[in-house]
Amino acid sequence: MEGSIIARKFNDEEKIYLRQKLVTEGKKQFGQLGLKKTSVALLTEAVGIAQGSFYLFYESKEELYFTILEMEEAELRQQLLHSVNLEEKLTKEALKTFLKKGIALIENNPFFQQLYTENVLEIVMRKLPTSRLEQHFQQDSDVFFPIILSWQKNNDLIDHAPDVILSVFRSLIILSFQKK
Structure with missing residues (x-):
């Protein structure tokens, strides 16, 4: 996993919310920058979670x-x-x-x-x-x-x-x- 911050556990409500936020932010970033220029760091920073936490939701x-x-x-x-x-x-x-x-x-x-x-x-x-x-x-x-x-x-x-x-x-x- 990328990132130096350890991913924390989220309750079910937080998981649903963060998954939706990642989709919303992903749609925005991928739409503007494309897949290649959009990084996990950019996505997680916009959502307010550690990079390592991204991998709790998506493998890549x-x-x-x-x-x-x-x-x-x-x-x-x-x-x-x-x-x-x-x-x-x-x-x-x-x-x-x-x-x-x-x-x-x-x-x-x-x-x-x-x-x-x-x-x-x-x-x-x-x-x-x-x-x-x-x-x-x-x-x-x-x-x-x-x-x-x-x-x-x-x-x-x-x-x-x-x-x-x-x-x-x-x-x-x-x-x-x-x-x-």
């Missing part, structure tokens, strides 16, 4: 970053899902609009911009346990498979494996960051 700053990224993604997902009306027929134009909206939401989010333009994805993936990444990808599947299956059921979308279709959607999003 990359884990905190990923936690925030998942929160941002959940919010974007909700915005995107509100634009889907499964009662209406999926047209080419509606699918195009859906994908464009998803790409626009991601492109306008500093965390997703950093993920793909500053090689943050590679750094985060190296630091996180495989199980955490698998759980994250499963959440995407849990959200989007029902939509894909509904479109397929209504014969609005090609009858192909939903994971393949979701992978194509992901690829389009990643490609959008390679414009330059």
Whole structure:
């Protein structure tokens, strides 16, 4: 553990409060400085805890970053899902609009911009346990498979494996960051 000050014990209420403060401060610092320039020392100083105490909450700053990224993604997902009306027929134009909206939401989010333009994805993936990444990808599947299956059921979308279709959607999003 980093830091020379010994981490103290916190009660459950303090843990909840400090975890939220770390998320809030992390969102601010990572959003302004990025993952590489944001240090554990900067985060803990802003929250008012010893550096060693940080590791009671997160194994690394990359884990905190990923936690925030998942929160941002959940919010974007909700915005995107509100634009889907499964009662209406999926047209080419509606699918195009859906994908464009998803790409626009991601492109306008500093965390997703950093993920793909500053090689943050590679750094985060190296630091996180495989199980955490698998759980994250499963959440995407849990959200989007029902939509894909509904479109397929209504014969609005090609009858192909939903994971393949979701992978194509992901690829389009990643490609959008390679414009330059």
